[in-house]
Amino acid sequence: YQIKTVEELKNARGTLLSKEFYRSTGHNVTLDENEKIVNKIMMDLKYEEIRQGYLHPDNWVTSNPLSEVLDAINKSKLFGMIQSMPKGGILHAHDAALGSTKTFIKLTYAPHTWICFVDEDSVLFAFAKDYPKDKCSGKWKLMETLRKAGNFSDESLIGKFSIQTKTFENTKEVWKHFIKTFVNTDNLMEYKPNFEEYVRSFLKECLDDGVQYMEIRSGVPELFDIDGNMNTKEETIMLIQEILKEFKSKNPDFIDMKIIYGKNRRKSATKTLDYLNETLTLSKKFPELIIGFDLVNQEDEGYSLLEHAPLLLNQPLNYFFHAGETNWFGTTVDENLIDAVLLGTKRIGHGYALTKHPEIKEMVKLNDICVEISPISNKMLHYVKDLRNHPVASFIADDVPIVISSDDPSFFNTAPLSHDFYMTFVGIASAHSDLRFLKQLAINSIKYSGMSEDEKTIAHRVWSKKWNNWIMKTIEQHHKIPQRD
Numbered sequence: 466y467q468i469k470t471v472e473e474l475k476n477a478r479g480t481l482l483s484k485e486f487y488r489s490t491g492h493n494v495t496l497d498e499n500e501k502i503v504n505k506i507m508m509d510l511k512y513e514e515i516r517q518g519y520l521h522p523d524n525w526v527t528s529n530p531l532s533e534v535l536d537a538i539n540k541s542k543l544f545g546m547i548q549s550m551p552k553g554g555i556l557h558a559h560d561a562a563l564g565s566t567k568t569f570i571k572l573t574y575a576p577h578t579w580i581c582f583v584d585e586d587s588v589l590f591a592f593a594k595d596y597p598k599d600k601c602s603g604k605w606k607l608m609e610t611l612r613k614a615g616n617f618s619d620e621s622l623i624g625k626f627s628i629q630t631k632t633f634e635n636t637k638e639v640w641k642h643f644i645k646t647f648v649n650t651d652n653l654m655e656y657k658p659n660f661e662e663y664v665r666s667f668l669k670e671c672l673d674d675g676v677q678y679m680e681i682r683s684g685v686p687e688l689f690d691i692d693g694n695m696n697t698k699e700e701t702i703m704l705i706q707e708i709l710k711e712f713k714s715k716n717p718d719f720i721d722m723k724i725i726y727g728k729n730r731r732k733s734a735t736k737t738l739d740y741l742n743e744t745l746t747l748s749k750k751f752p753e754l755i756i757g758f759d760l761v762n763q764e765d766e767g768y769s770l771l772e773h774a775p776l777l778l779n780q781p782l783n784y785f786f787h788a789g790e791t792n793w794f795g796t797t798v799d800e801n802l803i804d805a806v807l808l809g810t811k812r813i814g815h816g817y818a819l820t821k822h823p824e825i826k827e828m829v830k831l832n833d834i835c836v837e838i839s840p841i842s843n844k845m846l847h848y849v850k851d852l853r854n855h856p857v858a859s860f861i862a863d864d865v866p867i868v869i870s871s872d873d874p875s876f877f878n879t880a881p882l883s884h885d886f887y888m889t890f891v892g893i894a895s896a897h898s899d900l901r902f903l904k905q906l907a908i909n910s911i912k913y914s915g916m917s918e919d920e921k922t923i924a925h926r927v928w929s930k931k932w933n934n935w936i937m938k939t940i941e942q943h944h945k946i947p948q949r950d
């Protein structure tokens with residue numbers, strides 16, 4: 466057909482825009498009258514932030530290094546609203562990178578903590594009543610002594626416990642440093658009294674950030690005590706169960722936490738088979754807690770799913786594979802996406818490369834496989850520079866099932882979930898995407914979780930209640946502040 470008048474053009478574009486909206490994430494959600502009020506408040510703030518960004522692109526939140534915009538974000542009213550919003554659950558985060566830097570620093574105050582400064586980037590921790598054994602050629606220092614002498618500042622640990630203080634050239638380089646952060650904090654966390662405090666702290670930090678449910682990737686560490694006695698993975702799990710039970714009874718709005726057993730993808734077939742067997746044993750023993758298996762660590766450098774396929778096929782396990790966290794289109798790494806789907810993965814971790822595989826993208830939609838998007842992680846690990854170019858924009862436009870998650874918030878100096886939500890809402894999704902979109906994200910985090918159908922029903926109820934409270938509180942607070950007419 467041929468358009469001849471401006472009116473015809475406007476009609477046609479209106480139809481197309483509306484069609485596009487009805488293809489995008491959030492189109493199924495209807496807002497009630499109260500939600501519409503909150504939506505208006507939010508959208509006014511969102512448009513103003515985008516307008517300011519358009520006028521002053523040098524300051525725009527998606528384009529600058531995160532560390533340069535975090536302060537401004539933390540002061541944003543819209544960010545505050547998103548932080549208090551009940552966002553459902555985090556479906557993709559690694560236990561070792563979930564507690565805040567502050568929490569990690571607090572752990573170094575435990576009595577009998579020793580530190581070894583290995584080099585500029587690396588530290589080791591040990592716990593002993595007397596001088597610790599080996600590993601530091603006689604250079605162990607007691608934290609308490611260092612602090613008393615006044616020549617130690619907690620700030621000096623920030624660079625060891627996160628990647629926020631340095632800049633890197635490329636993905637390979639940042640990963641090298643990123644992995645060191647895990648090594649630096651490993652021992653600190655696996656000391657049993659610290660582990661307990663760590664888990665309690667991150668649960669609280671998550672709930673405070675509007676997160677009511679979590680599924681964490683974890684290798685389930687074997688913990689040690691002050692005398693160097695090691696416990697078993699079973700004992701660690703029982704400890705986690707105990708902490709969870711207590712936390713849930715104190716916080717009835719917290720739903721639950723589950724574990725996806727995640728192990729290093731760089732290990733040989735023999736080792737990987739051990740991991741699979743461990744998952745089988747643990748998930749049989751603790752079916753409510755251990756819900757599946759994943760391979761973690763830098764995808765570009767590890768074994769591909771195809772290489773480990775002989776082991777991965779025909780296992781009575783649920784998979785939640787990291788796949789497509791790469792920019793190398795057409796390599797076996799990139800093609801992990803194909804194998805993940807063919808191996809029956811329940812969800813895809815990152816799926817960053819999915820736009821390049823339309824056949825797989827169709828299978829993902831058809832089979833309702835959820836893609837776990839961690840925008841800030843992708844930026845911090847140098848897969849994308851400006852988050853406006855993040856591929857999830859096209860998934861949102863086409864309603865590919867997604868959840869927003871945070872991957873390693875501790876090491877990026879971000880909140881458990883709010884910064885990722887904020888970036889997605891203001892910087893990646895369409896300027897038109899509104900509260901319907903955000904509400905759908907929260908709903909998705911329950912819908913695509915590893916909970917049973919019964920658990921999901923309860924979870925939805927607990928989240929809904931908090932959501933409705935938030936709506937009412939937001940309206941109330943807004944009316945307390947005098948408005949211009």
Ligand SMILES: O=c1[nH]cnc2c1ncn2[C@@H]1O[C@H](CO)[C@@H](O)[C@H]1O
Pocket residue numbers: 559560561644647682683684727761762763764787790842872873
């Ligand atoms: O984005 C990611 N992709 C793959 N692996 C990751 C990512 N973030 C953290 N880990 C890996 O998870 C392990 C701890 O559970 C760490 O070894 C870390 O390298």
Ligand SMILES: [Zn+2]
Pocket residue numbers: 557558559787814872
């Ligand atoms: Zn991850």
